Each structure stands twice: as C-alpha cells, then as structure tokens.
Amino acid sequence: MEDNIDVEAGENPFQPYLDALWKELEHQDPIFIIGIIFSLAVVVISFVLFKYFLSSKTVQSAVLLVGLCDSGKTLLFSRLLSGKFKKTQTSITDNSAPYKAKNEKGSSWTLIDVPGHDSLRPQYVEKFKSAARAIVFVVDSAIFQKEVRDVAEFLYFLLTDSAVSRNVPSLIVACNKQDITMAKSAKLIQQQLEKEMNTLRVTRSAALGTQDGSAGSSVHLGKKGKDFEFSQLPMKVEFLECSARGSKGENGQADIGSLEKSLANL
Amino acid sequence: MLDFFTIFSKGGIVLWCFQGTGVTESFTGPVNALIRSVILQERSGNNSYTHDALSLKYKLDNEFELVFVVGFQKILTLTYVDKFIDDVQLHFRDRYKNVLEQKGALTLLNSHFAFEDDFKMLLREAEESSKARGPTSMRSFNASLKSQKTVKSMIETKGGDKGKEQGGKKNKNAKKEAPAAEPVKGEKAKAPTSAQKTVENGNQGLTKEEIIQKKREEFIRKRMGAPVEKPSKSPKPAKEKPKGKEKRVWTLGGSSTKELDYSQSNGNGAHAAGDHGLDAQADPGMQLSSMKGDLLAVDYESSEGDEEEEEEDAVERVVVADTSKKIPKKGAFGGMFGMLKGLVGSKSLSQEDMEPVLDKMRDHLIAKNVAAEIASQLCDSVAKKLEGKVMGTFTTVASTVKGALQDSLVQILQPKRRVDILRDVLEARSQRRPFVITFCGVNGVGKSTNLAKISFWLIENGFTVLIAACDTFRAGAVEQLRTHQRRLNSLHPPQDHGGRPIVQLYEKGYGKDAAGIAMEAIAYARNQAFDVVLVDTAGRMQDNTPLMTALAKLIAVNMPDLVLFVGEALVGNEAVDQLVKFNQALADHSMSDKPRLIDGIVLTKFDTIDDKVGAAISMTYITGQPIVFVGTGQTYNDLRSLNARAVVGALMKA
Numbered sequence: 001m002e003d004n005i006d007v008e009a010g011e012n013p014f015q016p017y018l019d020a021l022w023k024e025l026e027h028q029d030p031i032f033i034i035g036i037i038f039s040l041a042v043v044v045i046s047f048v049l050f051k052y053f054l055s056s057k058t059v060q061s062a063v064l065l066v067g068l069c070d071s072g073k074t075l076l077f078s079r080l081l082s083g084k085f086k087k088t089q090t091s092i093t094d095n096s097a098p099y100k101a102k103n104e105k106g107s108s109w110t111l112i113d114v115p116g117h118d119s120l121r122p123q124y125v126e127k128f129k130s131a132a133r134a135i136v137f138v139v140d141s142a143i144f145q146k147e148v149r150d151v152a153e154f155l156y157f158l159l160t161d162s163a164v165s166r167n168v169p170s171l172i173v174a175c176n177k178q179d180i181t182m183a184k185s186a187k188l189i190q191q192q193l194e195k196e197m198n199t200l201r202v203t204r205s206a207a208l209g210t211q212d213g214s215a216g217s218s219v220h221l222g223k224k225g226k227d228f229e230f231s232q233l234p235m236k237v238e239f240l241e242c243s244a245r246g247s248k249g250e251n252g253q254a255d256i257g258s259l260e261k262s263l264a265n266l
Numbered sequence: 267m268l269d270f271f272t273i274f275s276k277g278g279i280v281l282w283c284f285q286g287t288g289v290t291e292s293f294t295g296p297v298n299a300l301i302r303s304v305i306l307q308e309r310s311g312n313n314s315y316t317h318d319a320l321s322l323k324y325k326l327d328n329e330f331e332l333v334f335v336v337g338f339q340k341i342l343t344l345t346y347v348d349k350f351i352d353d354v355q356l357h358f359r360d361r362y363k364n365v366l367e368q369k370g371a372l373t374l375l376n377s378h379f380a381f382e383d384d385f386k387m388l389l390r391e392a393e394e395s396s397k398a399r400g401p402t403s404m405r406s407f408n409a410s411l412k413s414q415k416t417v418k419s420m421i422e423t424k425g426g427d428k429g430k431e432q433g434g435k436k437n438k439n440a441k442k443e444a445p446a447a448e449p450v451k452g453e454k455a456k457a458p459t460s461a462q463k464t465v466e467n468g469n470q471g472l473t474k475e476e477i478i479q480k481k482r483e484e485f486i487r488k489r490m491g492a493p494v495e496k497p498s499k500s501p502k503p504a505k506e507k508p509k510g511k512e513k514r515v516w517t518l519g520g521s522s523t524k525e526l527d528y529s530q531s532n533g534n535g536a537h538a539a540g541d542h543g544l545d546a547q548a549d550p551g552m553q554l555s556s557m558k559g560d561l562l563a564v565d566y567e568s569s570e571g572d573e574e575e576e577e578e579d580a581v582e583r584v585v586v587a588d589t590s591k592k593i594p595k596k597g598a599f600g601g602m603f604g605m606l607k608g609l610v611g612s613k614s615l616s617q618e619d620m621e622p623v624l625d626k627m628r629d630h631l632i633a634k635n636v637a638a639e640i641a642s643q644l645c646d647s648v649a650k651k652l653e654g655k656v657m658g659t660f661t662t663v664a665s666t667v668k669g670a671l672q673d674s675l676v677q678i679l680q681p682k683r684r685v686d687i688l689r690d691v692l693e694a695r696s697q698r699r700p701f702v703i704t705f706c707g708v709n710g711v712g713k714s715t716n717l718a719k720i721s722f723w724l725i726e727n728g729f730t731v732l733i734a735a736c737d738t739f740r741a742g743a744v745e746q747l748r749t750h751q752r753r754l755n756s757l758h759p760p761q762d763h764g765g766r767p768i769v770q771l772y773e774k775g776y777g778k779d780a781a782g783i784a785m786e787a788i789a790y791a792r793n794q795a796f797d798v799v800l801v802d803t804a805g806r807m808q809d810n811t812p813l814m815t816a817l818a819k820l821i822a823v824n825m826p827d828l829v830l831f832v833g834e835a836l837v838g839n840e841a842v843d844q845l846v847k848f849n850q851a852l853a854d855h856s857m858s859d860k861p862r863l864i865d866g867i868v869l870t871k872f873d874t875i876d877d878k879v880g881a882a883i884s885m886t887y888i889t890g891q892p893i894v895f896v897g898t899g900q901t902y903n904d905l906r907s908l909n910a911r912a913v914v915g916a917l918m919k920a
Contacts, residue, residue, distance in 0.1 A: 091278030095371040203688035
C-alpha cells in the first residue's frame with residue numbers, strides 16, 4: 001500500500017509539468033516541432049556516420065611491403081603501381097598509394113612501402129601494423145644465406161606482435177631478385193626459415209626483459225613440442241618467387257605475375 | 267667536374283639523375299652509404315660526407331620530401347658546389363611545383379622530370395662564376411706598404427720598434443705630423459673611444475697612409491699619457507717593458523732544494539699515474555710497510571685538473587643557461603602573437619622559428635645528462651630535417667620540433683643490426699668454437715660485476731662458461747672472479763649439468779701479460795668445448811697510452827666475437843671522450859685494415875639515475891653501436907635489455 005502511494009507520489013510531481021509541456025507543444029506551430037525533431041535526427045545520424053567512418057579507418061585496408069634493407073621493396077612498389085622501372089635509393093620514409101587489384105571485383109586498397117633500415121623499421125611497422133590486412137614480406141633470394149638470421153628475426157618479430165596476432169593478416173613471402181642466377185628457390189627459403197624460427201622460439205623467449213619491467217610479447221608461434229612449420233600459424237602463409245627488375249633488365253617487364261595473382265586473391 | 271647529381275624522394279624513388287662524362291660506376295652505393303651514416307644517424311648538421319675517393323654534399327628539401335645529392339672527386343676542391351646545390355634546389359622546386367605539391371607516390375612514379383637542360387645551364391653558370399674571380403694581379407713595389415717604411419725602421423731593436431718606426435715616419439712626413447698632432451692634442455680631452463673604435467673596425471676601409479696616421483696619433487696620445495677608457499692592450503706591456511723581468515715566485519715550490527730530495531721518503535704519494543703500472547706489479551714486496559703512519563694527502567696535480575674541468579663545465583652550463591634566458595625575454599611579446607599566428611593556417615618552418623625551441627630542447631637534454639656537444643649536434647640535425655617543412659593547422663612549432671626530436675632519439679637508440687647473443691652463441695656452438703666476449707672500459711664502471719651477471723644469464727640458458735681473468739693488475743681481481751665462479755656453481759651445481767662445473771675460471775695470477783692469458787684461455791675453451799668465454803680486462807683511463815696499446819693488442823691478437831665497452835650511466839661529457847679514445851686506440855694499434863672496434867655497449871648502474879638517462883644517447887650516438895645490456899643493480903638478476911621508447915620517454919619528460 002505504501003509502495004503504491006509512493007509511486008503515485010513520484011509520478012504526481014512530474015505530472016503537472018508534463019501536462020504543461022504537452023499543452024505548450026500543442027500550442028506551438030507543428031512545423032516548429034517537426035523542425036526540432038528533424039534537427040535532432042540529423043544530429044543523431046551524423047554522429048552515427050562519424051563514428052562509422054572513424055572506425056572504418058582502422059579497418060584493415062592496407063597491404064604492407066616489408067623486408068630487410070635492399071631487398072627490393074621500393075622497386076616492387078613502383079612495378080606494381082606503374083609497371084615502370086625506377087632507380088631507387090634507401091628509403092627514409094614510407095611510400096603509400098592506392099592500388100587496384102587485378103581481379104574481377106576491381107577492389108582497391110592502399111599499398112604501403114615501409115623502409116627496411118633497422119633503425120627506422122620498428123617505428124614504421126608500429127605505425128602501420130594495425131591497418132594491415134596482408135603483409136608482403138620481401139626477401140632478397142640471392143644473399144639469403146648470409147642474412148637468414150636477420151630475416152628470421154624480423155619475421156619472428158612481426159608474427160609475435162600483438163596487433164598482428166590479433167588481426168591475423170595473410171602473409172605472402174615474396175622471394176625477390178630471382179633474376180640473379182644464385183637466387184634460392186622459394187621452397188629452400190621456406191625450409192631454412194622454418195629451421196631458424198624454431199631456434200628463435202627458444203632464444204627469444206629466453207631473452208632479457210627490458211629495464212622498465214615490460215617483458216616481450218608472450219605469443220608462442222606454432223605448436224609446442226613440435227618443430228615449427230608455417231602451416232601451424234593461424235594466418236594464411238604463401239611463398240612465391242618474383243623479380244622486380246625482370247629478366248630483361250631495366251627496360252623489360254618485371255616477373256611479378258604470381259605476386260599480382262596473390263594480391264588479387266586477397 | 268661533377269661525378270654525379272641525384273634528386274630522389276625521401277621514400278627512395280629517384281626522380282632525376284645525372285652522371286658526369288667518363289664516370290662508369292653507379293652512384294647508388296655511395297649515396298646509400300651517405301643516407302645510412304649521415305641522415306639516419308642524425309649527423310646531418312654537417313652537410314658533406316666522404317666515401318672512398320668521392321666527396322658527397324647533400325641538401326634536404328623538407329617541404330616536398332626530396333633529397334639532393336652531388337658527388338665529386340675528393341681531391342678536387344670545388345668552391346661553387348654549395349651555392350650550386352641551393353640554386354638547383356630552388357630551380358627544381360619552382361619548375362615542378364605543381365607536380366610536387368600533389369604529394370603522392372603515384373605522381374612521382376608516373377611523372378618524368380626532364381631537367382637536363384636546366385641543370386646544364388645552372389652548372390655552366392656556377393662554373394663560370396667560380397672562374398670569374400680571376401687571379402689577383404700582384405701589387406707593384408710603389409703601391410706596397412714596404413716602400414713607405416724606411417730601412418732604419420725595419421731594423422728591430424730591443425727598446426721596442428714602435429719608437430723607431432715613429433721616428434722614421436716623423437722624419438719622412440714632418441709636415442703631415444704637425445697639423446695632425448695639434449688636433450690630436452685637442453682631442454685628448456675628449457674620450458678617445460671614437461678613435462679607438464675606428465681603429466678597431468675600420469682598418470679595412472682606409473688606405474695605408476691613413477692607417478699609419480691613425481696609429482701615429484694613437485702613439486702620440488699614449489705618450490702624452492691621456493686617460494684611455496676603452497682598454498687597449500698595448501699601453502700596459504709597453505709600460506711594463508722598461509721595468510725588466512721580475513723574479514717569479516712559486517708558492518708551492520719551497521725555498522731550498524733539500525725539499526726536493528725524496529730519496530728518504532716512501533714511494534706511494536710521489537709516483538705519477540702512469541709509472542706504477544709495471545714497477546709495483548713486478549715487486550709486490552715493495553708495497554709492504556709503505557702505508558705505515560698517516561695517510562698522505564691526495565695528489566694535487568690530478569685533483570686540480572679535475573676541479574678545473576668541473577669549473578669549466580659549470581661555467582659553460584651557466585653561460586648556456588644565461589643566453590637561453592635572454593632570448594625569450596626579447597621575443598616574448600612578439601612570440602605571443604607569433605604563436606597565435608602559427609596555430610592557424612599552414613606555415614613553413616624557418617630557422618628563426620625553431621631557434622628558441624631548439625635552444626630550450628638543447629638545455630633540457632643537457633640537464634638530462636646528454637653530453638653537451640652531442641646535444642647541440644642533435645639539435646642541428648633536427649633543425650636541418652625540419653627546415654622548410656610545412657606544418658599542419660593547429661600544430662605549434664614546439665610540438666613539431668619535439669616530435670621530430672623524439673623520433674630522432676628513438677632512431678638513434680634502435681640497434682642498427684640484430685642483437686641476439688643467444689642465437690650467436692648457438693651459431694658458434696654449431697661451428698665447434700667458443701663465443702668470445704671481451705669487456706673493456708675505464709676504472710670502476712662495473713666490468714667484473716656485469717660479467718658475473720651475464721655469465722649467470724648464460725648458464726641459466728644452459729651454456730657452459732669460461733671466465734678468463736685477464737685483469738692481472740688490480741689486487742683482488744682474480745679472487746673476485748673466483749668468488750663469483752664458486753657462487754654460480756653453487757647456484758647451478760655440476761650434478762645438474764652432467765657432472766661438469768658449468769662455470770670455470772681460467773687465471774694465471776698477477777703480473778702476467780693479459781693478451782697471452784686470453785689466447786691460452788680461448789685455446790683451453792676450444793679443447794674443453796666451452797660455449798662462451800668471457801674475458802675480463804683491467805680498467806684503464808682512455809688517455810693512458812701504454813695501457814690502451816695493451817688493450818688494443820689483446821683485441822687484435824685474439825679477435826673476439828664481441829667487444830663490449832662497459833660504461834656507467836652516471837657519466838656525463840666524459841662518455842664522449844672515453845669512447846672516442848677507446849675506438850681510436852683500437853683502430854690505430856690493429857695491424858689489419860679492418861680493425862675490430864667496439865661492437866656494443868653495456869650500460870651499468872642504471873638504477874642510480876632516475877630519469878637522467880642521457881648517457882645512453884651520448885654513447886650510442888658516438889659509436890653508432892647498440893646498447894646490448896643494461897645493468898640495474900648489483901645482484902645476479904639485475905640485467906636487462908634496452909627499451910628505446912621507455913628511455914626516450916624518460917628523456918623527453920619535463
């Protein structure tokens with residue numbers, strides 16, 4: 001009984017105000033009311049659209065070209081976009097441009113060429129990793145034997161990164177510089193990398209923590225107890241061969257057919 | 267005359283290039299070397315670079331993100347190159363403004379820059395302008411100064427040749443002197459400052475006769491004894507000269523030679539720093555009964571030197587602080603409006619805009635224990651990187667500069683090569699040879715302590731370690747390492763590792779040659795299949811040449827896999843000197859043409875500094891090598907790796 005009286009008492013103080021407001025509104029011009037409702041609707045819709053656009057920027061819409069220094073990323077970038085051969089130097093900043101994939105849908109996304117030099121690599125990868133829907137890892141097949149540990153370390157660092165393991169972008173390992181006679185095949189590079197990554201799993205997890213206490217990422221690649229294989233990774237991994245320079249030298253076409261096909265399948 | 271000229275974007279696409287006649291080698295290599303060593307290592311304050319036989323000069327265009335590089339033979343000294351690069355840059359920008367403003371990699375790829383004709387024209391102009399200043403014709407004898415003097419005046423006599431010179435000139439130009447002397451006497455009462463000023467400033471503009479006349483007037487004035495307000499240095503020594511030399515009194519020297527006879531007293535206080543090395547070592551018996559009685563006072567020489575250095579540093583810092591205080595006073599009012607102006611609209615950065623911010627940043631860095639010259643070089647490099655850049659709306663100059671400085675600091679601290687000791691040890695193990703790490707550094711930085719920490723880390727990961735005690739000088743060095751070995755073995759008993767002690771010490775006592783002990787230790791490790799050899803050396807000051815030679819010999823002979831320089835985080839400007847001299851010594855005394863230099867840095871005593879982490883920057887900037895380990899305490903667990911972002915964050919924090 002008391003509850004009922006309380007509820008009624010709660011409603012009652014507001015009731016007269018509501019009635020007064022309703023009467024006021026009724027007195028006003030209907031167009032005025034419609035105007036208010038319309039403007040409110042516009043505000044709400046624009047707010048929703050704004051949020052949608054903001055969030056869509058972080059949706060993965062970029063393909064990153066990463067790799068060690070001098071692996072041929074900038075030339076590959078130039079060939080993919082314009083088909084021309086351009087002389088290149090060591091990149092200090094990134095290059096980005098929209099790319100139209102050669103498939104029926106004609107989808108276009110951004111192709112970003114990330115500088116490969118060791119001092120610049122971490123900050124640029126940090127900048128672009130969350131926006132990546134695919135990563136093209138360019139490897140210099142001719143001098144791969146000497147660089148195998150550096151290549152593996154960079155690949156390990158990419159794969160264990162928290163943003164990458166969350167978004168799971170597909171990985172294409174492009175074994176570049178196949179026009180040089182001493183270039184290794186994609187299969188051989190895959191085997192060597194698997195062996196290296198196996199060792200790296202052990203050494204990297206035993207590495208020292210940093211001085212402010214933050215330890216490295218604790219993502220474990222592949223299956224525990226078994227030798228590492230690229231097929232164990234959650235993302236799609238593909239190894240292919242290409243040559244940005246092309247077999248005929250500077251004036252000819254580049255042998256990037258397989259790369260373009262893979263990019264079209266994304 | 268030029269070997270090549272390239273224009274390329276910062277993203278690496280070459281827009282246009284020119285190769286001189288007769289030049290066959292590609293220029294990609296040298297330009298890449300330029301980019302890696304100068305631009306990426308933040309040394310862009312100085313805009314020229316040499317690579318083998320080529321000398322390279324470059325200019326950054328930050329508005330359109332372009333780099334202009336010119337290369338020519340080092341032996342040629344071309345004076346027109348600097349101005350030429352500036353002209354080419356302006357010309358290129360003006361001509362291709364529309365294309366460049368579009369700012370996309372696609373436009374750069376698709377457009378073709380036909381710049382040859384303009385370039386050739388500019389080159390011709392530059393070469394002609396340098397030739398235009400033809401050889402100056404020699405003066406005839408009559409026009410030269412020598413004909414004005416008399417023979418008598420040129421004979422130097424003891425009493426000061428000024429008097430003779432005046433005498434000579436007075437005889438020659440008696441008429442001129444009389445009217446000149448009177449106005450001078452009249453002027454005597456007035457402040458002679460104006461005449462002084464003209465003498466100081468205007469000598470280049472006057473003819474030779476007028477200079478002589480002015481000097482004559484001065485001399486007469488001085489002779490008259492007129493009060494000279496603006497101090498001129500010449501009257502004083504002229505007055506003192508007739509007095510003759512006074513006997514100099516040394517306050518510390520004492521009065522008799524008996525005090526200089528040290529044959530009775532003991533050897534400790536009198537020995538200079540360098541000597542005691544070999545003598546005391548060979549003869550431990552001599553040190554007995556040498557410390558009896560009261561302790562002797564500290565060596566005056568070294569302490570005075572240190573005090574002077576500290577004073578100089580303090581004075582430098584005060585001076586720097588003063589100048590920085592003055593500048594904001596001047597620009598405060600204008601700066602307020604400038605800031606408002608700068609907030610809205612696109613504004614390109616100029617040197618004057620960045621100057622106050624850079625000065626403040628430089629002081630901030632120095633306050634955070636970055637070496638003074640490194641801080642100024644860094645600020646110059648950031649200025650070069652930002653000059654001409656167009657800022658977006660609502661970004662202040664300060665925020666842009668701070669951001670750029672932060673990026674460059676992170677870039678410096680990032681290692682330029684892969685740093686993974688465990689992986690390299692595994693590689694060496696697969697090649698059946700031990701991985702040799704050598705620790706070097708000055709006295710008392712923590713070499714032995716951090717060696718013990720690193721061996722603890724290695725044995726935790728299952729590697730067998732041999733410690734080579736190559737510190738054969740300091741008393742207790744070998745015993746210290748033996749204590750560490752016993753402790754480590756008790757923590758990881760041999761039973762766990764197949765009955766073999768996991769840490770062993772290779773020592774040969776005191777007084778022996780360090781390089782020989784190191785070589786024997788490595789051979790022993792190879793025979794016994796140890797995974798890692800840690801070589802501990804004695805601490806030595808960087809300007810102690812015999813000890814530096816000994817260290818260089820140790821490293822050159824044994825060719826270790828890793829040469830680590832141990833430096834403490836408390837060091838300030840000394841870090842620069844230490845590292846430069848260590849590297850210099852290692853480079854000079856190695857026989858091969860590819861000398862082994864410092865490969866990495868161990869930064870110790872990191873827990874003693876709160877956020878004054880500048881020593882890390884100084885050390886990595888000077889050597890270009892990464893910081894491999896960071897020591898954060900005195901127990902075995904206090905070993906970390908460097909986190910570049912955290913260190914830069916602490917450095918930039920207000």
